[in-house]
Amino acid sequence: METTLFHVFRNTPLGREILMQSLYFCNEINASIVIYIPGYTKFLMYFDNDVVQVDLDESYLTAPETASAHALELARGAHIDPRFVQPKNFTASTLPDLPVNFDFMCCPRSISDLSSKISLGHIGPKVRRIINAARFPVLMPSCLFKEWQSILVFFGGSVNAVKALKLGLRLGRDTGKPVDLFTQADGKSKETFEKILAERDMAREVAQQVREWHFFETGKFEHNLYAVPHNALTVMGAYGHGVVRDVLFGSTMEMIQTHLPNTMLIAGPNYVMPS
Structure with a gap:
């Protein structure tokens, strides 16, 4: 069975580094990657025992006209053919429901704060909720891409x-x-x-x-x-x-x-x- 990692892409320099970490992880464990490029600042994840509403900051909507091309370029540079997920169900008109049937998910330390506010010693409450509810492990990458040995x-x-x-x-x-x-x-x-x-x-x-x-x-x-x-x-x-x-x-x-x-x-x- 194919191993998959889910990644929410932020079209910024920080988002580039984090996607590079996810791609490296996928290459190391021979996994595929599923990328979501947000069209809204919120989405829902329905877990077995919890429903987590993830609130993104506006930086996740940066330059939507180049986001897909940037993510695809990074993935192909890592010799990975990504799959992009498009929400099919919406709880509200601007609140898409995202699937949770992945083997891993990449989350920065806080997915709801601007990068300038993300401290090394802080885990955002929504990331905690995902960790507590998910049946998969959560990958929390460093802010700068680095291979691990x-x-x-x-x-x-x-x-x-x-x-x-x-x-x-x-x-x-x-x-x-x-x-x-x-x-x-x-x-x-x-x-x-x-x-x-x-x-x-x-x-x-x-x-x-x-x-x-x-x-x-x-x-x-x-x-x-x-x-x-x-x-x-x-x-x-x-x-x-x-x-x-x-x-x-x-x-x-x-x-x-x-x-x-x-x-x-x-x-x-x-x-x-x-x-």
């Missing part, structure tokens, strides 16, 4: 952390890139985490595929993040309202973003592993 999974032992680890290992197999783990022990021993892997029959797979396990029993979490390679795709599991309980408590996802410019792939609580 490895995959790093934040692993804290929870159910969602295990799903994120499985996702990271799958990406490692698909791309041939090395996989690393990052764990802030938070008072637990390494044996505790190894037992979790053993109980889920993942110990051998992790031992064979993981290149390095960054395991921190001391030090502040934000200081230990320096160990994350600058050119790594980071993978993590989120739960509830979008916080990463697996690593620490509180707004850990914001803490990671504040200190890491890396591209992130986030698997939310409703993420379903493909069979």
Whole structure:
């Protein structure tokens, strides 16, 4: 079955960099891309347990006469033949309904703020809603296109952390890139985490595929993040309202973003592993 990534294109320099990240991701995992060029500043996504209205800022409607050509040029430059989605259903005359049957979706950190207002340490509320509701992982690219040479999974032992680890290992197999783990022990021993892997029959797979396990029993979490390679795709599991309980408590996802410019792939609580 074909793997697809959904991308909402913004016809601006920032939008160009983000589309380049999506295209690179697709090439790495051998996926196709579906591009939506907005004709309105709002759209709806109907998930199983939530309906998310995404409110775009006006920059997403920049120069509509060149948007398709720019997106097509970038895609062909990456040797990808894109598919452009056209909304078929509308909840209101200016409120299109977009499909959600994709394997991945690309979201910048905030899809409803002007690029000048997007801070490194802020995840927009609509992006949180998508992460919480979607059955697919959400790709949150860095603001400047950068190839990644490895995959790093934040692993804290929870159910969602295990799903994120499985996702990271799958990406490692698909791309041939090395996989690393990052764990802030938070008072637990390494044996505790190894037992979790053993109980889920993942110990051998992790031992064979993981290149390095960054395991921190001391030090502040934000200081230990320096160990994350600058050119790594980071993978993590989120739960509830979008916080990463697996690593620490509180707004850990914001803490990671504040200190890491890396591209992130986030698997939310409703993420379903493909069979």
